[in-house]
Amino acid sequence: MLIRMGADSLDELGAGHPGATPEAALSRAGNPLQIERSFAGKRTPRLQELDSLRGMASLAVVWHHWVWIFRDAVVPWYILPFVSGHEAVILFFVLSGFVLSLGSAVTTPAQYLAFALRRIGRIYLPFVAAVAISGVCCVLFLGRFPPLADWYYSSWHEPITLTIILRELGLFPLLALNPSFWSLSYEIVISLLFPSFWWLLKRSRGVWNMAALVGCKLIEVWVWKHGFGSTYVGALLYYLAFFMLGVALA
Numbered sequence: 001m002l003i004r005m006g007a008d009s010l011d012e013l014g015a016g017h018p019g020a021t022p023e024a025a026l027s028r029a030g031n032p033l034q035i036e037r038s039f040a041g042k043r044t045p046r047l048q049e050l051d052s053l054r055g056m057a058s059l060a061v062v063w064h065h066w067v068w069i070f071r072d073a074v075v076p077w078y079i080l081p082f083v084s085g086h087e088a089v090i091l092f093f094v095l096s097g098f099v100l101s102l103g104s105a106v107t108t109p110a111q112y113l114a115f116a117l118r119r120i121g122r123i124y125l126p127f128v129a130a131v132a133i134s135g136v137c138c139v140l141f142l143g144r145f146p147p148l149a150d151w152y153y154s155s156w157h158e159p160i161t162l163t164i165i166l167r168e169l170g171l172f173p174l175l176a177l178n179p180s181f182w183s184l185s186y187e188i189v190i191s192l193l194f195p196s197f198w199w200l201l202k203r204s205r206g207v208w209n210m211a212a213l214v215g216c217k218l219i220e221v222w223v224w225k226h227g228f229g230s231t232y233v234g235a236l237l238y239y240l241a242f243f244m245l246g247v248a249l250a
Contacts, residue, residue, distance in 0.1 A: 050095055057088035057095075064088070065180065069148050089183050093239050096187065097197070097246025105202075106195040119191045127184050131168050134177040135160055154179050185232075186239045194243075201247050209248055217241045 064085025067075055075083060106115050138156045145153075155176055158164070168177050171185040201209055220237035 047099075050099060053091065053095060057091045060088040061085045061180075069152055090239075090242050092183070093187070093190070093242040094246040094249070096191065097194075097243040097248075098250045099246075100191070100194050101198055101247045101250030105198070112195055115195065116192055119188065123184060123188050123191065127171075127181065128169065130181070131165075131177060134168075135165070138177055151179070183239075186236055189236065190240055190243050194247075197240075197244055197247055201244065213241065213244055213248060216244055 060082060064083045067079075067083045104111070106112050134155075138160055141156050142159065155178055158176065160177075164176050168181070171181070171188065200212055216237065220234070220241060223231075223234045223237055
């Protein structure tokens, strides 16, 4: 019931003071509908179960890159579930759509601005720090050629320039300092468009909800069939379908 009202504990409703009881706290709080409206702007409590899924997916991505960095790596079939980086990224998009849908509705420009600033702060600022670390590594390892897989050399193979830095910070699909940043480009764009998806799936319940998901997937298939799958838009539609699946599940 507390979660329904938007409060994490009875302390937020006035409990926890000498002589206070849960019943008294709820009585002082007044109408439950007013409570729900007053706490509507609060963030949804973290779900530790989803944090566990994120942790396992993150480890899968790290192990995926670690295993395939060696040129002649042979992975037994029973190890594949632990190094399935692509599948783990898909899980991230599903979880993002699911978690964002549990928060407060974004229905006004002011709410959207607050939502966008939170998403940028959560995704983009850590990304800037990671770009700085990648830049330092590029300076340190530029020109070295250890016996690793070819994809390793897709980064740190040219001196850092202002153009490279701006391209990296602009989340361009072709990244030079760290190719692993590619998913963040789609994540932040889809997140900023999220209120539209939420509104669409919220209004289209049941069969129409499923129709919206299938429609998104059909558009993606059409894009790939006509030779645009390798473009930014084609990949964006591919991951958007999984993001909308998370919204629908919520």
